[in-house]
Amino acid sequence: MEERKKSLIQLDYTGMMRSEKNPKAISEKDLCSFQPQMHIARVALLQKRAQGELDFSALLLEMKGQAQQIQEYADYLSEHYENFVLLGIGGSALGPQAVHQALRPYYYNELSSEKRNHRPRFYVVDNIDPTRFKDLLESLNLEKTMFNVISKSGNTSETMAQFLIVRQMLKEVCKDQFNEHIVVTTDQEKGNLVTLSENEGYRRFVIPSGIGGRFSELTPVGLLPAAVCGINIFELLDGAIAMDKKIREQKDLFENPAQLRAALGCFSLKRGKAISVFMPYADGLKTMADWYAQLWAESLGKRYDRQEQEIWTGQTPIKALGVTDQHSQVQLYTEGPNDKIFTFVTVRIFDEEILIPKDDDLEQNIQFLGGHQLGDLLRAEHKATEYALSLAGRLHQNIILPELNAYTVGQLLLLLEWETAYMGELLNINAFDQPGVEEGKIGTYALMGRPGYEQRRSEIEESICKKYII
Amino acid sequence: MEERKKSLIQLDYTGMMRSEKNPKAISEKDLCSFQPQMHIARVALLQKRAQGELDFSALLLEMKGQAQQIQEYADYLSEHYENFVLLGIGGSALGPQAVHQALRPYYYNELSSEKRNHRPRFYVVDNIDPTRFKDLLESLNLEKTMFNVISKSGNTSETMAQFLIVRQMLKEVCKDQFNEHIVVTTDQEKGNLVTLSENEGYRRFVIPSGIGGRFSELTPVGLLPAAVCGINIFELLDGAIAMDKKIREQKDLFENPAQLRAALGCFSLKRGKAISVFMPYADGLKTMADWYAQLWAESLGKRYDRQEQEIWTGQTPIKALGVTDQHSQVQLYTEGPNDKIFTFVTVRIFDEEILIPKDDDLEQNIQFLGGHQLGDLLRAEHKATEYALSLAGRLHQNIILPELNAYTVGQLLLLLEWETAYMGELLNINAFDQPGVEEGKIGTYALMGRPGYEQRRSEIEESICKKYII
Incomplete structure (x- = not known):
């Protein structure tokens, strides 16, 4: 049990919040203003849960x-x-x-x-x-x-x-x-x-x-x-159960990581941050970014709200990987349009470490690397990227895993699922359907000759007039 | 040589262009209006090339x-x-x-x-x-x-x-x-x-x-x-050389795939399409989307134009994969904000095929699949997705590879590189530098104790005050 207490994942959202250097960021007051809405969302979600919808x-x-x-x-x-x-x-x-x-x-x-x-x-x-x-x-x-x-x-x-x-x-x-x-x-x-x-x-x-x-x-x-x-699927489930319990029971927005992330996401989306970058700093979490991208895109990308009003909403997820994408995407992240928020997922202690050997004969511009662990370099790069984003006024937060194990991964899954459910409530949409996928499915049936879809097939074939091709 | 002629890649940009169903899309006139600008860009790029800058x-x-x-x-x-x-x-x-x-x-x-x-x-x-x-x-x-x-x-x-x-x-x-x-x-x-x-x-x-x-x-x-x-690196280079020649020599925007793609990209960016989705329909091209994402993001994500005016420009690339991401991202692509353009990369003939077996005892809702090639299903899904995007008024285009081989991949690389160079000209930025990456590098040096970076280290450490953490 002692072991597990140490393994609780944390949320550091300092980089999303207003400071001297970033006076345009989100204030505590902004977050407080979410409290009533969040209370209603919580009640609604718990009720849905009781009714078998969660x-x-x-x-x-x-x-x-x-x-x-x-x-x-x-x-x-x-x-x-x-x-x-x-x-x-x-x-x-x-x-x-x-x-x-x-x-x-x-x-x-x-x-x-x-x-x-x-x-x-x-x-x-x-x-x-x-x-x-x-x-x-x-x-x-x-x-x-x-x-x-x-x-x-x-x-x-x-x-x-x-x-x-x-x-x-x-x-x-x-x-x-x-x-x-x-x-x-x-x-x-x-x-x-x-x-x-x-x-x-x-x-x-x-x-x-x-x-x-x-x-x-x-x-x-x-x-x-x-x-x-x-x-270890028992540990995976135990981690999920622990996070689930915490999120269900914690009423205070400032203590509830799913509510916090949803509030930060919703606030930033409504202020023009159309894109959410999910960027783990660990190779093991690369595909987790893909999983999250589906969760976020399919749950929140919706044409209608729950009153059938057209809203064409959604925040576009981007999967990235630290440190790799520092050499691919960070130029855009710091100098491009300020239309993104960033979530880094970091691992405090890696399963393995490797020492970068010292060699005093080398030039100073690489000699300084020697004597550090490789993980130290990775952590330094993450910090430096956070700093660079801050200087450019870009909002970012960290999900911190004490280590990468089944218990922390279970927690992470539930945190992100609950956050998505909360975000759906705040946007007043159904986060659990995907009506926009139907059109493509029907089109496929039609083109593959499934009986009953003949009319759609003619419609598609008529529409395919490749006028502009070189 | 006959073989190679068949292997020329094509650009189908019908889905970007105005039609009865999509009256808000790009018109031929819109594209024509790029001609003078494109002429200037071409002259500038060829001059740079002669001066060793390309x-x-x-x-x-x-x-x-x-x-x-x-x-x-x-x-x-x-x-x-x-x-x-x-x-x-x-x-x-x-x-x-x-x-x-x-x-x-x-x-x-x-x-x-x-x-x-x-x-x-x-x-x-x-x-x-x-x-x-x-x-x-x-x-x-x-x-x-x-x-x-x-x-x-x-x-x-x-x-x-x-x-x-x-x-x-x-x-x-x-x-x-x-x-x-x-x-x-x-x-x-x-x-x-x-x-x-x-x-x-x-x-x-x-x-x-x-x-x-x-x-x-x-x-x-x-x-x-x-x-x-x-x-076969000779074929790879031959493909590149062929596309390079075509792009350099072809003066007519409507016959030059790099100019066309740059014009379509620039036009859409200036009309609010902040995101460019690159979605090959072939597993072999999955990582090509990563390569393109770096090219597009790092080249075009720029704070300053060439007159040192702050412009914070860039179009955010998204890497996706067909058909896989139809079940992950297409819900957002069709029902979310209309802030994206789409490039599909398709392969006309795959190296291998597999027949989906017929079985008359099955239910109709899967029986129809039998007797088709697996590649037919993939192509049908691509068409159906194009159709679904068209219905939703989303702009899309296809780069068509007759097959996936070294000669077509070589062409593809050069097409995308030239397109990026042209886009840089249209945006009046330097597409070949990456000043925004420097801050992170310097921060890393500082945190890793490289001599000469002590002041930056204190600055970063002072800035790290993790006030908001749960």
């Missing part, structure tokens, strides 16, 4: 209850398979990848089986590029490969196309045992993957009906792949 | 002349080393990664040596995360590893810190032969890597002095890693 939070304990069963199945898989391939897209792929990258070695798949603790290699095929998919399928020993097909609806075109291809190949290679190479994660009751798993005998895990794709990491969507790769 | 273009033939020597050294490396590790950051890392991912199999490092044509595995360490770096160094057989240290100035802190660590480890493992495991790519005359290569006997390649990091892919920075991995 299951990413409400079902955490139930998920903890399922963790043992998931763990046992994952251990069984580890004993019998060398490769675990996730077929999924969007929320079915981003969370599993983000958590894997955060908590497993960067070059995991290239490690020997022993260094992977005899856990399977892990592949996420989150696209339908035929070259990549064919290359992968041809390189794997299918008899030693488990495919995890993830789609809540069971009719995601990309995932189902992958599934049909894999199923056919497995039938050819593994004959009657082909079904022992497919595990599906889908709805409880309905959809193709339910029927197919019953008819063809696939092991099945359930995505609770009240949890949408981008909020589903801490359901079997993310827990099974994590457990298969040896991530 | 060497990314001017030195292409010289680079072609060096290609044979680079190829021979790369072949030698392939025979003697199993791993090729690039140490570099920013422009020294993004181009090599982008080209590698475009032209080598997605899971290249996991392939057997035979399937890699006995070429070395390829790693790019473009960050200083100590955990990742230590994991990598410990997993490699250093006696079979070549490190390519890339820094034009020879004092990039991140790269030099990596270099110092690697050099020490190599000395321990390879003793007197440690220098046979380091090849440097740096300036012709000055900097630590010049001195060190002379004193310690490293093979050295030269980055021409007139080519900055983000424009350096087609110098030894990118050519050596590409050749080592078996990419």
Whole structure:
């Protein structure tokens, strides 16, 4: 328990706040003015939670209850398979990848089986590029490969196309045992993957009906792949549960990190900060920026508010990586339009360190690096970037992870999910739907010749008149 | 030659242009109004080129002349080393990664040596995360590893810190032969890597002095890693040379893809499209979006114009990936603020295809997928996304690669570089410097104790008063 207390993540929002050097930034009074709105938002969200509309939070304990069963199945898989391939897209792929990258070695798949603790290699095929998919399928020993097909609806075109291809190949290679190479994660009751798993005998895990794709990491969507790769899913859930509790119980905006981040986000958005940059300073959190970008974009990018008024709102997320993108994006961040806010995610203590060796024979302009740890350089660069942004009047904050472990990653996921839910309330939108994705889906059905979509097909084909092409 | 003609990349900008459905988009007249400005820009750029200020273009033939020597050294490396590790950051890392991912199999490092044509595995360490770096160094057989240290100035802190660590480890493992495991790519005359290569006997390649990091892919920075991995650098350069010639010679805006893209970009930026989304529909081009994001952000994100007037300009690049990000970002792209333009990069014919099997027993809502190629689904999704964006009045264009090969990738690089140069002219800024990166560098020196930076260190430390932290 003592260990865990030390592992609480912190929010440092000093760089968002007014100071002598940045008199135009947000004041305490500005934040205070959010208190009444935030109180209403809190009541609304807790009520939704009680009504089963906020299951990413409400079902955490139930998920903890399922963790043992998931763990046992994952251990069984580890004993019998060398490769675990996730077929999924969007929320079915981003969370599993983000958590894997955060908590497993960067070059995991290239490690020997022993260094992977005899856990399977892990592949996420989150696209339908035929070259990549064919290359992968041809390189794997299918008899030693488990495919995890993830789609809540069971009719995601990309995932189902992958599934049909894999199923056919497995039938050819593994004959009657082909079904022992497919595990599906889908709805409880309905959809193709339910029927197919019953008819063809696939092991099945359930995505609770009240949890949408981008909020589903801490359901079997993310827990099974994590457990298969040896991530401690109990710790992951414990971290999430701790943060969930804190956010639900803490009424004071100034003590509630989700409320604070939502207030800072909303205030800045309304004052023209159309862009939110999420920039971890750790390679392990690179994909977490992708996960967050989906959460933020899909939840908040909305045409209508809850009174059906057109508002075309949203704050565009940008994923970046420290220190790498200092040499790519920071020029724009400091000298370009002041239309962004920045969230850095930092790790206080890395799992490993390396000393930069001293060499007195070197020129002074590199000699000074010697004797420091490599992590010291990374931390110095983060501080220097914060300072440079401050000088340019750019608003920034830090989410500080004492270390990168399952307990802190669990906390981070819930913090960002709750922050998004709060932001939805402040913007008066439904943060849990994605109506704008429908048009593209329907268009795809139409162009692929799905019966019933003939009219749309003609509409699209008529509209395609490539007048300007060189 | 016939083969190459078919391989010319195209620009389809229909989705940017005014139509019945999108009366607010750009008209031909709008574009025509750019003609005089574009003429001036062209003259200015060609003059700069003649004066040695546009060497990314001017030195292409010289680079072609060096290609044979680079190829021979790369072949030698392939025979003697199993791993090729690039140490570099920013422009020294993004181009090599982008080209590698475009032209080598997605899971290249996991392939057997035979399937890699006995070429070395390829790693790019473009960050200083100590955990990742230590994991990598410990997993490699250093006696079979070549490190390519890339820094034009020879004092990039991140790269030099990596270099110092690697050099020490190599000395321990390879003793007197440690220098046979380091090849440097740096300036012709000055900097630590010049001195060190002379004193310690490293093979050295030269980055021409007139080519900055983000424009350096087609110098030894990118050519050596590409050749080592078996990419045809002659074809890559031929593609670049062909596009370079076309752009230099074509005076008519409507026939010049770089001028067209710059005019469309500039026009839209000035009408509030603060964001430019670059979204390839091919896994192989994912990192190309990162490369382009640096090019666009660092070149155009500028506080001052050329008359030293404060303008805080720039268009924020966003990297996305089709179809994957349809399930992550397209909700925002269609329903969020109309503050973006979109560039899709499509590949007409993929190297491989996979048939989605037919199964008449399936439900209609997935049965329709059967009988199509997987690439057909990807193309349908791209079309459907274009259609959805059009309905929402969002401006978009396509760069069309007939196929993904060295010749088309070479063209793509030059198109985007020239487009950026033209955009710099239209915005009246210097697209080739990056003054905003200096502040962060100086801050890092100060915090790491480099002599001469004591005052800045106190300034930063005084400014760090973490008042708001929970």
